[in-house]
Amino acid sequence: MLVVTDEHGALRALDWLNFEDRMHRLLRLHYGAGGFRLVKTSDQSTARQTLDRYFAGDVGAIDEIPVETGGTPFQREVWSALRKIPAGRTTSYGLLATTIDRPKAIRAVGMANGSNPVGIVVPCHRVIGKDSSLTGYGGGLERKRWLLEHEGVLLPTQPAAL
Structure with a gap:
């Protein structure tokens, strides 16, 4: 994983290693071409340590990670609502829209869900279709399925391949 934190330890971006280009694109979109500077460090941030706890089974640990994002006020409102979906639960796009009174x-x-720069911690993977189908996820549907099952969500079994 790629984990980007600021000097105060707030998570600014998070993505899968094989999606580094997308992470850079989202950072430019939210902060502008010169609005950020990435510095590699060998120190493991508190955010990274907390993510390790999440992947080890403490699925509520990510709620502790402070997040600071760019984005429009509407996007930040959606992302804030996403953080209120508890681990092990899902919602639909329609219910999420209703939650924010829109x-x-x-x-x-x-669209706001898809431009979330802090996946997993801002749990866009917890949004599924109103028919309980897995819908788009920037990291791929198999990762989305894995994350949801890791959090204890019981998903319908995948149909057999024809």
């Missing part, structure tokens, strides 16, 4: 903004909620 029931007709389902597509906009989906």
Whole structure:
């Protein structure tokens, strides 16, 4: 994983190693081309240590990670609502839109969900289709399925391949 924190320890970006280009694109989108500087460090941040606890089974640990993001006020409102979905639970785009008092903004909620720079910690993977189907996830549907099952969500079994 790629973990980007600021000088105060707040998580600014998080992505899978094979999606580094997307992470850079989202950072530029949210902070501008010159609005950030990445510095590699050998020190393991508190955010990274907490993520390790999450992957070791303490799925509530990520709630402790402070997050600071760019984005529009609407995006930040969606991302804040995402953080309120407890581990082991899911919601739909429509229910998420209703949660933020914008029931007709389902597509906009989906777009904000897709531009989330802090996946897992801002748990966009917990949003599924209203029919309980797994819908888009930047890290791939298999990762989304794994994350949800890791958190204890019981998902319908995948249909047999034809």
